[in-house]
Every structure is written in structure tokens, then in C-alpha cells.
Amino acid sequence: MEANTYNKWVKQVKIGIVGIGHGKFGNRSDATVQELAFEPFKQAIEDAKNLGREDIDSLVVGSVPEYHMQRSLPGVVAEYVGMNPKSVWLTEAACASGSAAIRTAYMSIKSGMHDIVAVIGVQKMRELSTEEILALMGRVGDVQWESIFGTTFPGYYALYANRHMHEFGTTKEQMALVAVKNHYYGSMNPYAFFQKEVTKERVIDSEDVASPVSVFDCCANADGAACVILTNEKLAKKFNDTPIWLEGMGSASAQMSLLRRPNLVEIPSAVEAAKQAYEQAKVKPSDIQVADVHDCFTIAEIMAYENLGFCEKGKGGRFIEEKQSYIGGKTPVNVDGGLKAKGHPVGATGVSMTTEIVKQLRGEAGKRQVNGAEIGLTHNVGGIGQYTFVQILRR
């Protein structure tokens, strides 16, 4: 292609999702990592029409390597799912590895280097011993200045929660209502780890993990995998009558350490990634009809409402209290159960979010369908906010 034609193509070509797959999340001691990866990969190929495995140009794996016994995971996944000798690589951005993998797949199609790319987000969190998990858990923050005081993941989100409560009057009850909603919708999702509802009292009365964060404010570690297949608009219709287009791809970073952040009441990478995604997709927060956000802790979902512009800063607690994030409210959020009910296999989570929004926009979400949804959003946060990826998808 001539330079000008090429530039125009890169700018204008739309990238769509033509196949999705989702394995069961939870305690998957019945399968190896590569066996978990196979499940949604097979589903995604079958979900697309006229697509054979041999048509796929490359495979991107989203995963966090330190949880697995198997080193160099993409190697074993590519072999097991039968992608050799095609191009394969790993993308890692902590809990946002799945969305990071989708972003690299998107870029490789946009650039014209590949036409059809599969993304598998996969994680087994239960291969390591409790001893090893406890050691890993102690190194999530800045290890030089923070981990030496015994900080943990829930501890960091507790520091956000404590300050959010102080500045905006957010309450433990409002946080509990996020868990109530997500478990309510999770009860309708056959792929979720937990498919039972919980009461507000049960959440509030659950044991302290890092005050004000209790056990039921936290998502659970889980095993699982999800898959999406992407292609460009020239090929998309061949493989799916209803491709779902990736119209906004926001991605931003923030300081590793809370000590260097501007404040402790928002995730700056989420604010920036959202801004980019809205601009690229040419939509406003109020145009979003369904969203999957990163509710690793209940306070994280409350901050997500604010950081994504679904409500004003500081009003996230009120937003859930008024049920604005339920189906029928202003912006239905995590109507698949979120990380809270689905469980959080870190590398799979972002890909799981995208499959859910694709289902919603196709109108295939069953009992948890948001009627007539045409524009959806995913928000996948890595670590304690170091990375955020926001996608806006459109039917």
C-alpha cells in the first residue's frame, strides 16, 4: 500500500469481535491451565461461522505468569489448542492482562500485520501452596517502601475506601449493596463461581479482612479462561452476522505507589483511559447502556462509577443506593455478577468482561439482558490502579 492509503486504512478500519467463548470460573482443580484455555477457544471458533482454527493468524495469551507452575505459558497453550506454528505471545498487565491482550490483538490487526487474531485470557490461581500465595500477596505494592509494612491487596483498597468514606460520606452499607447487586446477577450466570444471592447484613457482618473491607467486599481468587476472536471489518461479516465493534480503546497508567498519586479517592489511570475511549468512540458516559467494571472490591465498583463518569465524583455510594447500576437504572453495571460473583482468574477477567458485553450487544444475555443495548463498556484495572483499559463496544 502507498503510505497515504495505508495511513487512511489504519485510521479508518474497524475491528470487530466475531467469536466468543467462556469457561466455567471457580475451583477448577479438574484441569491444567492449557486444558482450561482450550474450553473457551473451542467455543469461540464454533461461535463464529465459517471459521476454522487454521484461519487464525495469531494467538495472544493474557495471563499473570507468577501464579503458574508452568513457565512460559503461551508455549504450552499454543501447543495444546493447536495453534503451532502460528505467532503467539503473552501480554501481562496484572489483573488487566486480559484487556491488555485484546489491545495488542487490536493493534496487530489495525496495523495490517494480522487479519484474524484469537485472545485467550487464562489463569489458574490454585496451583501454588498457601505459603507461596501468602508470600505473593505480600508483594503487590511497592516492595521497597510499602510491602515492608505488610500491605496487601485488600489493604490498599481499604485505604481507598477509608479516604472515600471520609471525603464523601460513603458508607459500609453502600459498599455492601454492590456485593448484593453483583451476587444477585451472578445467580443468573452459569459461568460464575458463586451463583447464590447474599443479603446486605451477611456482607456487613462478614469478617474484617482490612477494615473497612470485609470478606464479602472482596472478590475471590478463581481459575478460569475466556476467549475472543477479532478481525477487521473486511472479513468480519464472513464470520459473524452481528460483529461487535471495538470503537473506543482507552489505556492508561498510574503510579505504582499510592504515595506518589495525586489523591486516594480515585484511580487516575481509569479516568484517563475512559476519556480516551469516549473520545475515540465519540460517545458520552450517558450513552453507555451496559458496563462491566473491575469490582475486585466493592469500593472499586463505587470508584468506577465515578471514574467512568456514570455519576459525579463522590456520588458513587449514592448511585448504588439508588439502584442506578441495576437493569432499569441509569447504567446497568456488572449484570453478569462482576468479579465479585464470577470470581477473579486475573488473566481471564478482562476477556470475560468483553465476552459479556458482546453477548449483551448481540441480545444473547438471557435473563440478565439489558433490552436493546447497543453501546457497552468494559473497565479492567490492573493491580491497585497501575493500569486501566477501557473498551467501548458497539453493535
Next chain:
Amino acid sequence: MPFKYFGKTNFTPYTKVDKFADYLHKGKLMGTKCKKCGEIYFPPRADCLKCMDDSFEWIEFSGKGTLNSFTTIHAAPKGFDDIAPYTIGIVDLKEGGRLLAWIGDIPKDEIKNDMSVKVIPRIFEEIPEIKLYYTIEKP
């Protein structure tokens, strides 16, 4: 005093700001200042974030500040289960920057956001090997 003595469990024994531990052992809480643009850092940095100059000097911090946020950790990671539950806080330091540490002798019901606090350098008495740290106390 090598940096490996900083923290109950130290993960980063080698750093360009290893004199921090030396000062802390002498009871001084030190931050860094960029020699070129004068930007002040806590936690210390060898390389200036703002102007990228790599020359710095040490400056003493008063330890005074206000408590930004706090939490009591019940589920502790490896190496900290023997002291759980423990309360950690983030302090906005008077001279700039922030610090994370255990809250020391402040009664639980007196711990409040934005209260005035002072950071005190400490040595673990109960651990045979020297271990340096600091706590957040009432001024």
C-alpha cells in the same frame, strides 16, 4: 548500615538511596532533593522524576504530617502473621511526599483522618538482627 536492615522483611537490599537506612539508624528521617531543580522526594528517589537529573542530596524531614488514610489489616501476608492485626496509615508529610507505616501507640478510637501525626524512627527490639522501621504517632 545496609538497606537490607530496613523493614521487618526487606525485599530490596540494593538501591541507590541505601544511605536512608544509615540515617534512620541514627534517628533521622531523610528524603532526597534534586540538586538541579530542587524537587523534594519522600520516599527518596535517586533520579529526579521532574527534570531527570541524577544528582541528589539528602534532606532531613521533620516527620510531621497529617494522616490521610488508614486500615487495620487482619489477613496478613507471609512474614507479618505474627503481628496481625496491625494498623497501617498513609501520612501526608509536611515537607511534601507521603509515607506508609504502622500506626504506633495511638488508641484505636483516636485514629482519625487528617489528624496531626509525627513519624518516629524505630529499631525492632525483639528481633536479634537489626531491623529498622518507623511508626506513626501522636505529635
